[in-house]
Amino acid sequence: MVVCGDDALAHRLAAELRDVYGERVTLVVPSAREPHRPRIPPPARALDRATALLGRVSAAVARTPPAPSEALGDGTEPPEEAVRILEAAQPDDLALAEAGVATAGALALVHDDDELNIHAALRARRLNPRLRLVIRLYNRKLGQHLEELLDQAAAVAALDTDGGGDAEAADAADASTTVLSDADTVAPALVATAVAGTSKVIEADGLLLRAVERMPVPPGRPGDPGLCTLALLPAAANDPGQEPGSGHGGDERPLLLPDDAAVAGAAGCGTVVLETVSYTGRPVRPARLRGRGAPLASLFSRRLRWSLAGVVGAVLALAVASWLTTGLDPVHGAYLTLLDLFAINDPALGQPLPRKILQLLSGLTGLLLLPVLVAAAFEGLGTFRSASALRRPPRGLSGHVVLLGLGKVGTRVLARLHERGIPVVCIEADPEARGIALARRLRVPTVLGDVTQEGVLEAAMIGRAASLLALSSADTTNLEAALYARSVTPGLRVTLRLFDDRFATAVYRTLRAAHPGALTRSRSTSFLAAPAFAGAMMGRQILGAIPVERRVLLVARVGVRGNPALEGRTVAEVTRPGRLRVLAVDTSAPDETQPQAAAAAPPPDTEREPARLVHELGDDYVLRPQDRVLLAATRQGLGDLHVRRPRTPGAGAAARQG
Helix, strand or coil: CEEECCCHHHHHHHHHHHHCCCCCCEEEECCCCCCCCCCCCCCHHHHHHHHHHHHHHHCCCCCCCCCCCCCCCCCCCCCCCCCEEEECCCCCHHHHHHHCHHHCCEEEECCCCHHHHHHHHHHHHHHCCCCEEEEECCCHHHHHHHHHHHHHHHHHHHHHHHCCCHHHHHHHHHCCEEEECHHHHHHHHHHHHHHHCCCCEEEECCEEEEEEEECCCCCCCCCCCCCEEEEEECCCCCCCCCCCCCCCCCCCCCEECCCHHHHHCCCCCEEEEEEECCCCCCCCCHHHHHCCCCCHHHHCCHHHHHHHHHHHHHHHHHHHHHHHHHCCCHHHHHHHHHHHHCCCCCCCCCCCHHHHHHHHHHHHHHHHHHHHHHHHHHHHHHHHHHHCCCECCCCCCCCCEEEECCCHHHHHHHHHHHHCCCCEEEEECCCCCCCHHHHHHHCCEEEECCCCCCCHHHHCCHHHCCEEEECCCCHHHHHHHHHHHHHHCCCCEEEEECCCHHHHHHHHHHHHHHCCCCCEEEECHHHHHHHHHHHHHHCCCEEEEEEECCEEEEEEEEECCCCCCCCCCEHHHHCECCCEEEEEEECCCCCCCCHHHHHCCCCCCCCCCCCEEHHHHCCCCECCCCCEEEEEECHHHHHHHCCCCCCCHHHCCCCCCC
16 A cells, blocks of 8 residues: 655554554655645644643643543554655655555555645556555545546556456456545544544445444343444443443453344443434524525514505505595505505695595605615615625524534534534634635524634533534644633533644543543544545445454445345345444435436435435345445455455556455
8 A cells, every 4th residue: 555645644544554454555755854844743832832721721630640542543643663654755756656556556645735636646547557546635526527537547548458358347446546535534523523422433325323332231131232233342341432442451352243142142241333323402494594585574674564564554544445435446546545655646636625634644654655665675685685694693592513613624514514404603713714605605603703812602602502613723722712612611522623642632631631521522634534545545335444442344335236245135145243244225326227217316416315224124125236235344254245356467466355
């Protein structure tokens, strides 16, 4: 595996490939002598300010003995002696060739510059048409076109080189191109942290799943298996809420993917179960936020509507009185009343007294109508003007998520929160930030201001919020917001985005000691994004990995069509205890063999329905060719579904097990 990058994500990805998947990794990083080398740690002044701010909190808290990896993923990185490090200013042809791209299994281009990643991907595809590419891009539309272009180039190269045999076609399919955005990748984990307090989340086909450890239950009491039991642990979990992979001592190995009989007979054992992540609070009312039309109630105030109704009622009464007193037909009587109302009728000289009185009353009603019409015009103009402005937090809002920072990551998190109907209030200091336009379009309440200034968090109603997501690009800003929010609401769930690992460890320990009853999480974008990038390098179908002590379960999405181990078989026949288990089935794809189904297929940009879980379908469900299955498997179990054919000697490296 070859990883090219210039920030912390490259180092995290290399460690993930080495530690979780056991791969040999070559890390290509820019030279320390180059001026364009990115500054991974924060500036010295900012770090000093953050340390001083944290020191004031630590002074009042009893110190606890340090524990390894207590920052929940933001601890110091493991030593990288097993990773080959190659220094190169840019990933050009010479650097890629020296890194061994011609014989590598996969290449990850994770530079922070989209243009640099695109140029390197084109070079790498030319050097090795069968190379699996993983590219980091923020622009999703450009990434989709780039995937199609590079995949087509790989397919054409395979046909031209080897004559289009079955083995070469399989290699071309394996030489996939996956474009990922670190902001899109970490958004589900951050949303899950704000909602459920964990980031061990895998998103697939509309489902948001997490793996949690459960303490053993007393004999005779049924335990909660969740969606399914992923593993049986040899020792009891000390904390039922902690995330899997924290490690429990013991000589025995955990039992992965047990069957129902093994789960029923495992008394006194801790378990790792799979659960769905969902928001249980009051959802956002979409009628107010997504309504395209402008109803009368939103255009005009209630007082103005009553004033208009009164004037209309007076005009109708005058028309009826004119019809009754003058003996004219109703239509002509209403016409005369309107002429008098707008003062364009001749004076009623020589007319009967009732006609003169009605004309005076109509003129007075017209004078009253004029300010009402002016007020209606101003209110309507103000409504349309405020429609393009940022919405203020409503008075009765509670149980919401306060999102600090609308940069690349904050924008994606805001979109995910809104899609799931979770109420959110944003705070952003820059009125030209990337996510301001999205917040305005979604009508999400937003507070413009520096969160370090007094009154900004209060304007976001932090005292009635359920959680705080501090995702700005400054560690000191995130820390200061978290400390002030905890002083207002001690039990607030807080998630911090911190870049410096040692600083994140100190922050987590101090906040945990100061507020033991509240949930604190410190996260970095590189830590959350690295597993997804590593899974894409192992194959497009792999969505993530769930660590269970020192073993790993892979979560993959596999197509049924053309796979003899899946097509035409029931879910019970596919399941193999200890190796493979089907979690859900995506049945939304139309049957390509039926032409009418293709015509009725929804457009690609429409929102897809989430996959159906196994307990909804039943173990007797027969997998169709158009289905896609979401499964948890060991490396051996996944290898049973994907048997790779060896490449020819001239094709490059020997085949690698998928």
